[in-house]
Amino acid sequence: MSITLQHKRDTASNWTSNNPTLAAGQFGFETDTGKLKLGDGSTAWSSLNYFEPTIVPWAYQGENYGYTAGGNNNNPFAKIDVVDKFPFSSDSNATDVGDLTVARGGGGGLSSETDGYAAGGDTWSPSYPYYGRKNIVDKTPFSSDANMTDVGDLQGTKFGGVGSASSSENGYLFGGCGSPAPTGPGGHSQEQIDKFPFSGTFSITDVGDLSHDSPTSTCYTLESAGVTSSTHGYRAGGMYSLIGSTKLDKFSFSSDGNATDVGDLTDAIYGASGTSSSDAGYVSGGRQYSAPVSQTKVQCTPFASDTGTTCVGALVQGQHYGAASQSSTTAGYATAGSLPFTGTPITAGNIIQKFPFSAEGNSTDVGDLTCARGNNVGGCGMGFHY
Numbered sequence: 001m002s003i004t005l006q007h008k009r010d011t012a013s014n015w016t017s018n019n020p021t022l023a024a025g026q027f028g029f030e031t032d033t034g035k036l037k038l039g040d041g042s043t044a045w046s047s048l049n050y051f052e053p054t055i056v057p058w059a060y061q062g063e064n065y066g067y068t069a070g071g072n073n074n075n076p077f078a079k080i081d082v083v084d085k086f087p088f089s090s091d092s093n094a095t096d097v098g099d100l101t102v103a104r105g106g107g108g109g110l111s112s113e114t115d116g117y118a119a120g121g122d123t124w125s126p127s128y129p130y131y132g133r134k135n136i137v138d139k140t141p142f143s144s145d146a147n148m149t150d151v152g153d154l155q156g157t158k159f160g161g162v163g164s165a166s167s168s169e170n171g172y173l174f175g176g177c178g179s180p181a182p183t184g185p186g187g188h189s190q191e192q193i194d195k196f197p198f199s200g201t202f203s204i205t206d207v208g209d210l211s212h213d214s215p216t217s218t219c220y221t222l223e224s225a226g227v228t229s230s231t232h233g234y235r236a237g238g239m240y241s242l243i244g245s246t247k248l249d250k251f252s253f254s255s256d257g258n259a260t261d262v263g264d265l266t267d268a269i270y271g272a273s274g275t276s277s278s279d280a281g282y283v284s285g286g287r288q289y290s291a292p293v294s295q296t297k298v299q300c301t302p303f304a305s306d307t308g309t310t311c312v313g314a315l316v317q318g319q320h321y322g323a324a325s326q327s328s329t330t331a332g333y334a335t336a337g338s339l340p341f342t343g344t345p346i347t348a349g350n351i352i353q354k355f356p357f358s359a360e361g362n363s364t365d366v367g368d369l370t371c372a373r374g375n376n377v378g379g380c381g382m383g384f385h386y
Contacts, residue, residue, distance in 0.1 A: 007036075019045045027051070058168035059329070060228040060276055062111065062385030064088060066326030066352075067097075068335045069118045069138075069148070071105040071373025071381035073348050079103035079123050080381075083140065083148060084335075084369045086352055088328040088385075091366035094335075094352065097145035101138050105373070108164030108226065109324060109382035110171040112198035116140050116384035119173055120154055120162050137202065142386040152202030155194065161223030161271060162190075165233030167253040170195050172233050174210055174259075175224030190221050193233075193251055193259065207256035210235055210249050220245035225274035225325075227281035229303040235259065236283045236309075239270030244288050248301060248308055263308025266299055273325035273383075275332030277357035279303055282312075282332045284355070284363075285319040298332075298355055298363065312360040315353055323349070324373075324383030331356055334363070336373035336381045348372035 008022070009029040015037075022028050022039020029036055036051040069083045081103035084094035100118060107121030118138045135155075138148035154173070162176035174193045191212075196204040213220045220240040227234035235249040246268045249259035265283060272286030272295070283299040296318045299309035319334055326333040334353045350372040355363040373381045 015045050021045070022048070057230055058113075059278065060111070060166055060230065061278065061327045061329045062088065063329055064386055065142075066328070066333050066335070066383065066385045067109070067116050067140075068094065068324040068326075068369055068373070068381040068383050069109065069116075070100050070103065070107065070121060071324075071336055071348075073372055079105060080371060080373055082371060084371075085145065086335075086367055086369075088331075091354070091364075093367040094369045096370045098140060098147040100148050101150045102134060102136055104134050104136075105381060106161055106176070107134070107382050108162035108173045108176075109384040110164050110166045110173075111384040111386060112166065112171070113168070113386070114142055115198070116142065116386065117171055118148060118382040118384075119164070119171070120176070121382070137196070137204075152196070152204070155204055155206065163221075163224035163226035163235050163238075163274075165226045165228040167228075167233075168230075169199070170197055170253070172207075172226075172251075172253075174226070174233075174235055175221035175238055195256070205256075208251055208258040210251075210259045211247065211261045213238075213240070213245050213247055220247065220270075223270035223272075223286075225272040225283050225286070227274040227283065227301075228276045228327075229281065230278070232303070234262075234274070234281055234301070236274055236281070237265055237269045237272050237286060244268035244270045244286075250306065262306035263301065265309050266297065266311055267295065269295055273319070273323045273334045275325045275327040275334075277327070277332070278329075280357070282355075282357075283309060284325075284332065284334050284353075285315055285323055313355055313362045315355075315363045316365050317349070317351060317353065319349060319353070323353075324381035326383045326385040328385065330358065333383075335383060336369055 007027040012030040024041035026039040037048040081099040083098040085097045086094035104121035110117040139151045140148040165172040193208045220238040222239045224238040225236040238245045246264040250262045251259040269286030296314040298313035300312040301309045323334040350369045352367040353363040
């Protein structure tokens with residue numbers, strides 16, 4: 001025998017005129033307005049507020065673990081396929097939990113609610129003209145530790161520090177270099193913003209362009225950093241022809257379109273890492289070609305206003321050429337990347353740096369990756385989190 005449960009119901013005017021007191025946890029439904037009130041056992045109908053369910057907004061930040069995938073060690077032609085994982089709940093070393101389908105670095109790392117993605121990159125082989133550029137999009141589930149799988153291809157190759165951002169439904173890739181490319185190790189500046197869905201059949205579309213850097217008509221996109229809010233993606237910095245950029249671009253998740261210039265970084269840098277709290281974006285590390293040393297600045301830009309960045313802290317160790325980045329709900333992380341550059345041979349780093357979102361402050365060294373990653377352009381790991 002079926003049982004039908006019905007809540008108390010009447011018109012809004014009758015509810016008001018009768019003004020009953022609903023039992024604790026009892027709903028009253030207005031048949032002509034579609035609104036509900038929830039009783040507490042002591043408050044009369046007219047004094048109750050209408051029931052409004054709490055909607056938890058989608059959050060880009062992870063609560064559990066950060067991941068660093070790929071990169072290269074101190075041999076510029078030796079790429080790494082290792083996927084490392086470290087906990088947000090405690091400060092500790094990372095563990096090796098799987099492999100990329102192809103060892104590479106310099107791509108973009110993205111996060112959905114259930115999976116991590118590593119897109120593009122290069123194998124940095126000495127074979128000209130394409131330096132082993134890849135269009136692969138790899139995916140790994142957060143529910144278990146496993147090797148990544150190839151789930152699709154980009155429209156062309158993207159490498160050399162690809163910026164990335166993740167909405168609740170889609171992944172976005174921008175910046176870096178890619179095909180078609182001239183003969184030699186270089187590549188065309190990638191100013192387009194590409195989007196692919198996290199669910200359903202994989203497909204990628206060009207949905208807009210980054211803004212150009214003044215005073216030229218060129219987009220400085222090599223080694224761009226990516227930042228994510230709940231509604232927008234941001235591109236921070238970049239480089240073209242060995243000149244850094246102060247550019248801070250912003251593009252919408254709700255509609256496809258070009259990015260707009262919303263402010264400046266404190267310095268013209270490239271190879272920085274981008275992390276995000278619920279209300280602000282952070283750009284850490286990087287390098288200025290005119291002052292060839294690794295930067296230690298942690299810059300912050302509020303999502304509520306388009307005002308550029310201000311310096312709010314420092315890394316315990318300067319990193320550039322795209323240290324991988326991860327965002328928990330309380331802190332930003334920068335992992336691997338090239339160590340401080342002072343004109344001597346560049347070496348790869350393995351430390352996990354963490355800085356707080358709640359207040360201005362410097363980073364701390366909270367652990368190590370299973371292997372060093374970094375060293376040169378395109379050599380950085382791809383970071384994601386859940």
